[in-house]
Amino acid sequence: MNRVLLIEDDLQMQGLIKEYLERFHMDCFACSTPGEALEALKKERFDIAVLDLMLPQMDGFDLYKEMKKIADIPIIISSARGDIGNKITGFELGAEDFLAKPYDPRELVLRIEAALKRGQRSTLYKIGDLTIDEANRRIFIEDYEIELTKAEFDVLLALIKNRGKTLSREQIVALASLDPQTRRRTVDMHISNIRQKIGDDPKKPKYIKSLWGIGYRFE
Amino acid sequence: MNRVLLIEDDLQMQGLIKEYLERFHMDCFACSTPGEALEALKKERFDIAVLDLMLPQMDGFDLYKEMKKIADIPIIISSARGDIGNKITGFELGAEDFLAKPYDPRELVLRIEAALKRGQRSTLYKIGDLTIDEANRRIFIEDYEIELTKAEFDVLLALIKNRGKTLSREQIVALASLDPQTRRRTVDMHISNIRQKIGDDPKKPKYIKSLWGIGYRFE
DNA sequence: TGTTTTATTGACAATTCCTTGAAAATTTAG
DNA sequence: CTAAATTTTCAAGGAATTGTCAATAAAACA
Numbered sequence: 248m249n250r251v252l253l254i255e256d257d258l259q260m261q262g263l264i265k266e267y268l269e270r271f272h273m274d275c276f277a278c279s280t281p282g283e284a285l286e287a288l289k290k291e292r293f294d295i296a297v298l299d300l301m302l303p304q305m306d307g308f309d310l311y312k313e314m315k316k317i318a319d320i321p322i323i324i325s326s327a328r329g330d331i332g333n334k335i336t337g338f339e340l341g342a343e344d345f346l347a348k349p350y351d352p353r354e355l356v357l358r359i360e361a362a363l364k365r366g367q368r369s370t371l372y373k374i375g376d377l378t379i380d381e382a383n384r385r386i387f388i389e390d391y392e393i394e395l396t397k398a399e400f401d402v403l404l405a406l407i408k409n410r411g412k413t414l415s416r417e418q419i420v421a422l423a424s425l426d427p428q429t430r431r432r433t434v435d436m437h438i439s440n441i442r443q444k445i446g447d448d449p450k451k452p453k454y455i456k457s458l459w460g461i462g463y464r465f466e
Numbered sequence: 467m468n469r470v471l472l473i474e475d476d477l478q479m480q481g482l483i484k485e486y487l488e489r490f491h492m493d494c495f496a497c498s499t500p501g502e503a504l505e506a507l508k509k510e511r512f513d514i515a516v517l518d519l520m521l522p523q524m525d526g527f528d529l530y531k532e533m534k535k536i537a538d539i540p541i542i543i544s545s546a547r548g549d550i551g552n553k554i555t556g557f558e559l560g561a562e563d564f565l566a567k568p569y570d571p572r573e574l575v576l577r578i579e580a581a582l583k584r585g586q587r588s589t590l591y592k593i594g595d596l597t598i599d600e601a602n603r604r605i606f607i608e609d610y611e612i613e614l615t616k617a618e619f620d621v622l623l624a625l626i627k628n629r630g631k632t633l634s635r636e637q638i639v640a641l642a643s644l645d646p647q648t649r650r651r652t653v654d655m656h657i658s659n660i661r662q663k664i665g666d667d668p669k670k671p672k673y674i675k676s677l678w679g680i681g682y683r684f685e
Numbered sequence: 686t687g688t689t690t691t692a693t694t695g696a697c698a699a700t701t702c703c704t705t706g707a708a709a710a711t712t713t714a715g
Numbered sequence: 716c717t718a719a720a721t722t723t724t725c726a727a728g729g730a731a732t733t734g735t736c737a738a739t740a741a742a743a744c745a
Contacts, residue, residue, distance in 0.1 A: 384632050384680060396702060397679040426703090432722095433704055439723060449723065450711090459712060459721065615691055645692090651733090652693055658734060668734065669700095678701060678732065 249363060252296040253277040254284045254310075255325075264297070267352040273359070281310045288317045295359055299348075300326040321362045325350060372407050374465075375453065377445065379407055386445075393444050398425060402437045403445075406455060406465035415462040438463060468582060471515040472496040473503045473529075474544075483516070486571040492578065500529045507536045514578055518567075519545040540581050544569060591626050594672065596664065598626060605664070612663050617644060621656045622664075625674060625684035634681040657682060
């Protein structure tokens with residue numbers, strides 16, 4: 248059962264939404280102040296949060312940031328239309344979704360469901376400075392993105408998924424789903440290009456080690 | 467019967483619109499000055515208002531705010547195209563809908579009906595200069611509307627809803643609910659057209675990036 | 686119906702990537 | 716230490732992909 252943290256200062260609205268969410272089999276914890284929200288977030292596990300930006304004690308944007316620090320769950324922002332104005336938008340803030348008030352509770356349910364479904368985030372492999380986002384096919388090195396070609400990405404991913412294991416060139420071709428006719432030298436070339444792009448020196452490699460006469464190994 | 471408050475200083479236009487609305491079974495109260503408008507709003511109930519921004523005695527934006535204070539009904543703003551310019555858009559102000567003049571009275575009728583039926587307001591995606599109004603299927607770039615075809619809109623929306631994610635052409639077809647038989651090259655063509663219309667250069671794209679051998683990604 | 690708009694497709698150029706041979710560098714074996 | 720084997724890298728050629736024009740088919744519209 249999905250747990251929803253609802254932050255809404257209008258108590259009437261709060262009750263209505265909570266009722267709705269529960270009718271759709273969601274466990275909803277509702278609160279009306281930033282303090283309560285942060286408290287709850289520290290103590291309990293939530294799958295998603297719905298945050299009304301117009302709160303009294305604390306600026307909604309600050310609360311958003313505080314929440315993200317405590318638990319990195321998707322946050323749907325709601326706000327009276329027009330209040331956002333020239334300021335930063337919910338999306339720019341990184342919100343999962345954005346709803347203008349007044350909204351239909353049914354729509355909120357749909358958006359929560361969509362966000363949770365979407366939120367099946369792709370696997371991240373983090374090794375040293377490297378971060379590999381599998382489904383999105385993106386590579387970062389210390390927060391800077393590195394652009395790899397299709398084959399390079401597939402080779403690197405195969406190595407990382409089998410890190411610690413020594414792979415022959417033939418195995419790499421198979422694991423990376425390259426054209427089965429790919430020659431051994433071509434694999435070398437891909438490795439060379441990858442090393443160059445991620446800044447790995449073949450002589451004293453941090454990531455991809457060459458095993459003389461055998462193949463390569465990621466470590 | 468729906469009551470419409472029309473604020474329009476061009477008396478000829480005013481008469482035309484009023485006549486149209488009444489033909490479509492709407493009760494229309496027309497006025498040509500801010501004073502009359504506020505007066506009417508205080509005294510009578512309206513379901514929706516249509517406000518022409520170019521009024522003499524008072525700045526249209528101020529009038530908009532005054533009206534919202536008196537009665538929080540949806541307000542459709544009309545304005546000579548281009549007059550909005552760099553300023554705040556009708557949307558940012560919180561307008562229910564926005565019409566560039568000159569407009570077809572029939573379109574106004576449709577939009578009023580849509581606004582009333584909707585009751586709740588549609589989501590806006592704002593990314594950089596782009597604003598996408600999902601329910602109204604309209605796209606704005608720096609407050610100017612861009613016209614996309616159905617397929618183009620659906621493709622762009624799919625990309626935006628999955629921004630940051632790398633999508634194959636097949637995924638785009640599915641996410642945009644295009645004809646499942648749509649060929650890969652057709653997707654390219656849609657992307658090309660979208661890019662041209664939103665002014666995105668494929669060589670150094672601000673919005674839609676091509677991933678060689680993989681697909682596209684919105685960022 | 687005829688007219689206009691939109692989607693699709695082929696063609697071609699431009700671009701990017703993969704492959705390959707060979708030279709240079711490195712490692713291993715004798 | 717020298718020679719052979721292997722890896723690394725360069726650079727060029729060729730293959731595949733993408734961008735876009737223009738023509739056509741399909742669809743929407745009046």
